[in-house]
Amino acid sequence: xxxxxxxxxxxxxxxxxxxxxxxxxxxLQARPPALRAPARAPRVLxxxxxxxxxxxxxxxxxxxxxxxxxxxASDGDSGLLECARLQPDALIxxxxxxxxxxxxLVASLRxxxxxxxxxxxxxxxLDTPDLEPYVWAFDGLQVVPKRQLPVRLSPLLARALRRRGxxxx
Amino acid sequence: xxxxxxxxxxxxAPISSLVSFALExxxxxxxxxxxxxxxxxxxxxxxxxxLIMDLMLPGESGLSxxxxxxxxxxxxxxxxxxxxxxGLTQAMRRHLEPLGVWRMLAKxxxxxTLRACxxxxxxxxxxxxxxxxxxxxxxxxxxxxxxxxxDLFGGNAWLVAAxxxxxxxxxxxxVEDGDAAATQGDFVVLRALGHNLKTALKLLGHDGASAxxxxxxVAAAQRNTAAAxxxxxxxRKDLTDILRRHAEAPAx
Numbered sequence: 362x363x364x365x366x367x368x369x370x371x372x373x374x375x376x377x378x379x380x381x382x383x384x385x386x387x388x389l390q391a392r393p394p395a396l397r398a399p400a401r402a403p404r405v406l407x408x409x410x411x412x413x414x415x416x417x418x419x420x421x422x423x424x425x426x427x428x429x430x431x432x433x434a435s436d437g438d439s440g441l442l443e444c445a446r447l448q449p450d451a452l453i454x455x456x457x458x459x460x461x462x463x464x465x466l467v468a469s470l471r472x473x474x475x476x477x478x479x480x481x482x483x484x485x486x487l488d489t490p491d492l493e494p495y496v497w498a499f500d501g502l503q504v505v506p507k508r509q510l511p512v513r514l515s516p517l518l519a520r521a522l523r524r525r526g527x528x529x530x
Numbered sequence: 531x532x533x534x535x536x537x538x539x540x541x542x543a544p545i546s547s548l549v550s551f552a553l554e555x556x557x558x559x560x561x562x563x564x565x566x567x568x569x570x571x572x573x574x575x576x577x578x579x580x581l582i583m584d585l586m587l588p589g590e591s592g593l594s595x596x597x598x599x600x601x602x603x604x605x606x607x608x609x610x611x612x613x614x615x616x617g618l619t620q621a622m623r624r625h626l627e628p629l630g631v632w633r634m635l636a637k638x639x640x641x642x643t644l645r646a647c648x649x650x651x652x653x654x655x656x657x658x659x660x661x662x663x664x665x666x667x668x669x670x671x672x673x674x675x676x677x678x679x680x681d682l683f684g685g686n687a688w689l690v691a692a693x694x695x696x697x698x699x700x701x702x703x704x705v706e707d708g709d710a711a712a713t714q715g716d717f718v719v720l721r722a723l724g725h726n727l728k729t730a731l732k733l734l735g736h737d738g739a740s741a742x743x744x745x746x747x748v749a750a751a752q753r754n755t756a757a758a759x760x761x762x763x764x765x766r767k768d769l770t771d772i773l774r775r776h777a778e779a780p781a782x
Contacts, residue, residue: 410722410726411725411726411729411730412700412703412726413696413697413700413726413727413729413730414726414729414730416693416696416697416700417693417696417733419696420689420692420693420696421689424688424689457722457725486725486726486728486729489633489634489635489643489647490634490636492643493639493640493643496640496642496643496646499642500642504646506650507729508682508729508732508733509650509653509682511682511683511684511686511689511693511733512682512683512684513653
């Protein structure tokens with residue numbers, strides 16, 4: 362379930378974030394460059410705790426991207442680790458997440474070599490005033506209201522995956 | 531194709547310059563007006579995709595202007611209205627909500643947020659008719675019951691049906707989680723349920739239930755021991771009613 366801030370929770374999140382970041386860096390270092398881009402089906406990682414949105418994204422990908430592998434993580438910490446493990450071609454990230462939130466997760470990803478903003482799609486149910494505390498992390502990224510996912514996700518994902526193709530060409 | 535037109539009603543020149551700077555590479559035609567009569571004239575001259583407006587203006591206030599527009603339209607219904615003001619108190623928001631305001635953005639706001647709002651407005655304009663807040667309470671009851679297949683789902687009937695089925699499979703779990711959370715006074719779970727269900731129910735066209743879920747999210751965040759359980763009971767009834775209606779509907 363989604364976690365919400367208190368001082369104690371925020372401290373715990375940051376601490377957990379450092380642990381996850383360290384594990385991510387170790388994984389990246391341990392992986393030989395030749396294995397980072399194997400020929401394989403495009404891979405999308407969804408980091409989202411709401412089963413309703415997981416279902417919606419699953420349906421959209423089944424309809425529009427049948428050859429794409431969809432992986433899911435239900436909290437920020439496992440999302441960060443899955444990102445390092447799977448090396449997804451595109452990421453779809455919610456903002457309010459259990460564990461580290463989407464803003465901290467994206468801030469962590471930005472510190473990694475090879476970070477590419479164009480493969481990241483941020484989604485949220487937050488209204489504008491509630492979104493304000495998080496916008497610092499999303500400069501240059503697509504932030505999509507969840508109610509617009511049925512019409513906006515597929516074009517954005519197509520663009521992210523096209524960039525992947527261009528990068529590998 | 532002509533550039534989308536945006537009218538900015540703002541008498542503070544430094545803020546107008548900042549908005550102009552923020553939007554300069556977005557391919558829009560920005561028209562700056564310092565007061566209500568000037569903005570009305572420019573909006574009538576050529577319909578705009580978006581009106582960004584302050585509330586505190588010389589002469590007629592922004593609130594008075596919106597009240598007059600609600601009574602007798604002063605500009606095209608397709609123009610989204612975004613109030614951009616330092617005066618957005620909760621009381622003012624309540625005044626503005628029934629007046630057809632598409633979005634409210636409090637000053638100060640980051641350039642990024644402002645640009646995101648404008649992008650949303652232009653995207654909404656491309657997608658179809660205006661979805662200003664005013665449109666929601668005036669929807670007929672039959673429209674609320676109708677799947678949102680022609681708007682939020684871009685008219686894709688398969689996706690509406692498949693998503694509806696997926697939600698019907700998930701709602702019993704939500705009811706179970708909500709009951710346990712309400713019994714244990716677990717506001718974190720209740721808030722998350724409200725947060726998640728407000729979008730799912732909105733997508734399915736259950737606007738009243740979506741509004742109740744949003745209210746639950748707020749009450750649970752405030753740890754309101756009276757309102758949160760009561761709102762959960764209301765939302766629980768919404769979910770079970772949806773499940774019951776589905777079970778009673780004739781199979782296709």
